[in-house]
Amino acid sequence: MSKWLQLLGVDKDKIPEDAEIAFRFANLPESWGVFVLIAVVFLVAWFVLRVYRRENSSCPMWAKHLLAAFRLTVGAVLLFVFLEPSISYTKSRTLRPVLALLRDTSQSMNTADRYIDDRAASSAASVMGISVEELRLKKPSRVDVANRMFDKDEGLLLKNLAEKGRVRVFDFSGSVEAHDVPGIGEVVSEEVNDESNTVPMTLPAFAANGSATDITRAVREALSEKLTSALVVITDGQHNVVSDPEDAVQEARKRNIPVFFIGVGDPDRPQNLSVSNLYADPQVWNNDPFQIQAVLRAEGLSEDSVKVSLVELSESEGGEQVEKIIESKDVDIPAEGGQLRVDFSHTPKTPGEKLLTVRADFLEGESNIEDNEPSAPARVKVLDDNARVLVVSGGPSWEYRALVRLLLREKMINVSCWLQSLDDGRQQQGNTPINALPATREELFNYDVVVLLDPDPMEFDEDGIELLKQFVREHSGGLLYMPGPVFSGRFLTDARTAGISELLPVELGDVGSMEVSSLLSPNNREWPLAVVASNADQPIMRFFNDVQQTLMQWKKLPGTYWSFPALRAAPAARVLIEHSDSTLRRREIARPLLVTGQFGSGRTTYLGFDGTWRWRTKGLDAEFFKRFWIQTVRYLVEGRSLAGKRRGLIETERFRYQVGDRVRISARLKQQNFEPLAVEEVKGEMRLPDGSTSEVTFVQQSGQVGHYELLFAAALQGGHRVSVVLPGEVGEKIEIDSNFTVTLPLKEIQDAWLDRERLIDMASSSGGAYFNPDEVAGLSSALPDRVKNLAFESPPKPVWDNTALLVLLAGLLTLEWALRKKFRLL
């Protein structure tokens, strides 16, 4: 066959191997044309024979017949060409629709159910291949059950599903990730005939680490695939974002795409009390009260109160764990159950690292007592530093008066004041009064923080500003600069003092002209403070542990009338509050009002408005004003207490993260001579809540010698400690560390039972069905069969246009010509 094709000039490589080849005349007349053609053929044959029979007698009859035969053969060849002989091939194809497999990877899928519900228990036990008793003892997580469904019987379920279409996997939580799973994406395509190649044998197991569950989004993303025939969703049904998954299911129904749900978990609401989250600041101050917050979850309990205790854990000299109950309190349990927040206030009396946990007493009928205490205690480092603060003010502004009054009362702060306008003969205020503005390194470096409240440039010069720079850059001191309407214009333009702008975390631009325009602008309108929401969890800003509550409180605080016309935040600085007047925006950048930054090894803060004293009117006994300032001073002090006295500093952007967050950890490290460390990478250690450790690598930031960064994916709930060990003198090792806490997203743990009713309703309304895990063998038959076999025919390929035919024609005509010459014919 292939030889014939080759002879006819057909490239056999262009014809698929499995194709069926057919020959036909493309120009064959139809209907009466056939008769015309036959008539013409016979007429031409009769005419040729007649003409040759009448040739000269010199030509014998046999020669005449031979010549006529040649001529008729040529005519036959031309007739063959006229009919346009062609070949074509036919190929059959199998069209396979997409079968979307959606897997819930939210953290509620990590729930280890107790399986109170017998039906759910027998179903899960069947899948796991164990007895119900063993199931209730081992408590496999929902992820375990889901993975086992696809793992057992050598992936039979997936094989069966693949018969109904091309399986595409969507792992979803708050977001959706479509998987190109090796072994599925490669062999399953729309144009593959061999069924044996389309079946992926195994499906990679999945993990549950998402912080939310958005079934709506997952369904919509799956529907966006071409040729989707059905959706199979494995979930516990605890959709916890604002959208309604029923809407997405109805969209599927309109497109005739049924949704099948496989529900995993226990539908029985548990009777239990658990301490789901525990939080305390990783760094607190000795002799200073701090808050420990525990989140309890109560479900189905008949008791109306429970005793909850704050417990300090420590090790005895013999290495045994010692527990000390610090405080206990009775907490009311709401009849309908739900989430409870229990706050403890504790004042540490000794510095060092403390382990604190919160424990709820075991209640009658409680199904699980292991979760009456969080899996890991809160790790708190108690600092023992007294902060020395120098407050300098050009005049007795209300800001100065309110701030000094506050700092004088704060036990952990030793304040010295320098009121520049103070009359001769008056003693400066302060726990440690001073007689002159510090002018030497020895004097200034006694302090941890310098607060400049609209200072008068009169008492400053270049040396003083340089000293301040050294204080922040080298001594790791904290600096707060608060411009004011009285002196700042001069302070920031005077050649002797303008150098302070290098220290600030803002760019000031042309201060002179801005100051003039600022003077001309009216200051009689109150502008609300525009808090940058993403930075509301910054230690300065935090009023409550809940960020939303903090943001709400900021909205309630009085706004600002006057602000300094700073242009923008300096690179790498963090804007915490912006001006809400859009007309003050420059190149779409709002005027910064509160900005934190870094200068050398010290922290800086810019407070570009004059009205925090107005916040005194809010809360009990000016609590928000006080909290803001104490937190600000501490933020500035911490830069020094953590870095200045040691060889470096490790910082996280926040103290608390959620499972699934990416934790950005920065480190500023110094050599033994306190010059910035200049190596590409620094190895460190991460201690995880379960006590295990892993090596981590800090990578130097490009162009920033001594500045390193590490990105870490928070996966485990509890306290984390990251540390770096640097070589000290004579074999000494200097350890630099930082702590942060990882908590579970509350919405993923507060409603964690299997919402079977909801899944049944949604499956039914979409035209699909609900399956228990042990019923999935029947899933394949329930899926719509939308695999189609199609035949494709290629366009005809002419086979007359080839050399053989041309040679044949030429040969026949040449022979005829030669015979005619031989017999002397014309």
Add this chain to the structure above:
Amino acid sequence: MQDNNILESDLLGRRRFLRFAGLTGACSIGAQNSLMGLGQVKEKTADELMTKATREAVNKGLRYLAGRQIQRGNDRGAFGASGYAGSVGICGLGGLAFMSEGSTPGVGKFGKQVDLCADFLTRHTGPTGYIARGTGAVGNMYAHGFAMLCMSQAYGMSRKRELGQKLRMAVKCTLAAQNEQGGWRYRPVKSDADLSVTVCQIMALRAARDSGINVPDAAREKCIEYVKKSQTGDGSFRYTMRGGHTTFALTGAGVVSLFSAGIYDGPQIEKGLKYLKRRKDTPERHYFYYGHYYAVQAMWHAGGDHWNDWYPGIRDKLISSQSGSGAWTDSSYGPEFATAMACIILQMPNDMLPIFAR
């Protein structure tokens, strides 16, 4: 040596601080509530006390005052061209009322009005430091004291250097007029003394001293001694050392002076507060606003239940007596005086003025 005055003025704050131990920034908001649950008195916040009606009344009152303020000419900044309305005392009280709202010279809703007040008082501070406009009853040491108090509050928030210079002169004038007993009388010379004028000077001197202006300890101690000697056995305060009547207004002024001196509990305070509560509904008719101006300060500093109980009463009384124009009326000293006083009283929970800070 430690600054005694600052220490003493701070003692009051320290006491409150200890009372609400842990309520500062170091302690969480949640912990505050738990402390409150341990038997401590939870003082009502400004938002709880200053109802919508209160804020509307204050706003109307301040707008009335702003409307009464003269905007141009020689009397620019005063609240009238003559009489009490045009005096530096009413101007000082008006400035305090605006500043109690949170406005400061040139800044805030009533920033312009505060600026005008400060300018007027600066212009009328004479070469001796005596702040007066005209003579007689409207230009006495009362007016000087209220004017000086206003100037000392505005000082530090104003760009105008002259304000500080004139304030220092006014302080010297007051110190020069202190008599041997430690008190003051109506004229800016050493003579007799009465408690009412003396407390007015004490408040102004303390405000000036808090601003960093030199006020000798001796002068302060003498005037506090004068106040202590003025208290009678039932806790009330008498008009002069020679005797005379005791009144609600004088007792309020006396208790405020004791607080200012760092005496924040003990029988002197308790008796004084009890006396004020007894007379709460029967203050002297002619000194209603003056008496409540001091009484509300006394209760504010006493805090706790004293404050929780007192403020709503005077608040409701003042709101109900406000006229449609926003003014309060006083047959003796005029509506500008009464309105300024009422606005100061009603805005006490705002905790804006440094002189009232606890």
